[in-house]
Amino acid sequence: MAKNTSSEFVLRPFEGIPAEADLVAMREVVPAATISARTNAEYGSREFTFTTSLPEQWPALHRADGHVFVALQTLAGSGDVSRDIAANLLEAWELEPGTPVLRSGLPGEGPRLQDILDLEQPFEVHTHDGFDYWLDPSVEVSAELRSALDEAAESMIDTKKVSTVDSAYWCRMGAKEFLRWAMPYDEDAVINGIARLHAQRASSIDGAKFLGAFRSCGIVIPVWELVRGSEVEDIEAAAAEFWTGLKAAIENTEPLDANERRARAGIISRQITLR
Known part of the structure; x- marks a missing residue:
């Protein structure tokens, strides 16, 4: 596929991805869910996770254990949501573990999700009752963080x-x-x-x-x-x-x-x- 520029509007940005409808649902009507995914060989066959959202509306997170999460419920920087999310994902891998993406402004020209994903692997959705999956399993959860996670879970629509x-x-x-x-x-x-x-x-x-x-x-x-x-x-x-x-x-x-x-x-x- 041709690379997209930030000025182009794409009405159906996830078209061509087998999980198109689930990605849209996670972006709009599902409060907490994940899909495990992998990039194609050209982009290193690297595993990562789509998530509905991340703390403080981060676009993506390179977690302390090295795993990368990229959020779907994020503000679009351009007319092509697929291009924006791909840019957030690629940027996250360039960051030190434990660092979120804090994007401001428009991404430049670059690949879309359709260009970088392994489209042959299964895309399985997992819904969650809370947001504990954000955390590195090896990190001890403080009382303050536990309270914040519980409060966020209580406000969710059961889905x-x-x-x-x-x-x-x-x-x-x-x-x-x-x-x-x-x-x-x-x-x-x-x-x-x-x-x-x-x-x-x-x-x-x-x-x-x-x-x-x-x-x-x-x-x-x-x-x-x-x-x-x-x-x-x-x-x-x-x-x-x-x-x-x-x-x-x-x-x-x-x-x-x-x-x-x-x-x-x-x-x-x-x-x-x-x-």
Whole structure:
């Protein structure tokens, strides 16, 4: 791939990465999660970890034990989030262990994540109940640090990954539960697919009500409100069954009929753009 300059805007910055939808979800709607990854041979086959966030909004961290974390929930310095995160990752390796990246200003021309990642290895998401994974396991946790970590964990939205489908996340907010499902497809195709099901009164997932969708990084994240009290295990089978019909609807290229167009208009009106 060609290197990107900092002035170019990229609507779908993670396109081409197998974990595209999970990276977007971790950037926008998942509070604490990690993905282990590795650079390709050209960039040294070095292992590192994508994380949702880091302390004090650091873009990246070269931890004291030598492991590198790069944050997805970081401010974009340019029009290409993939280029920015790649720059943060490469800079972190140049720092002494125990040092965070403190980026200010725009990165110069350079590679994107698509250029430096080993795209053949599995990208497995692990959600976390807190932020202890930030710490070097050999470092003793002080009472002050323990208190800060516990406080941060208490403020998190309880979130777990659905195991039966790709890039879907159960979460609990107050007394309600929701399914947020990132879709690595063309935005219009996903909205049209849901509209087709909605027009057939088939957009519910085992009693879960379709609410609308978030839009970020060139893809959409549809949201369903689940039956009150649902745990992640309660929806996994239904989500897998629902995906069969939704996938077919997304791949349907026939023009929408009048009912489907009305359903689509309603979905668009409830769509929220993040960032």
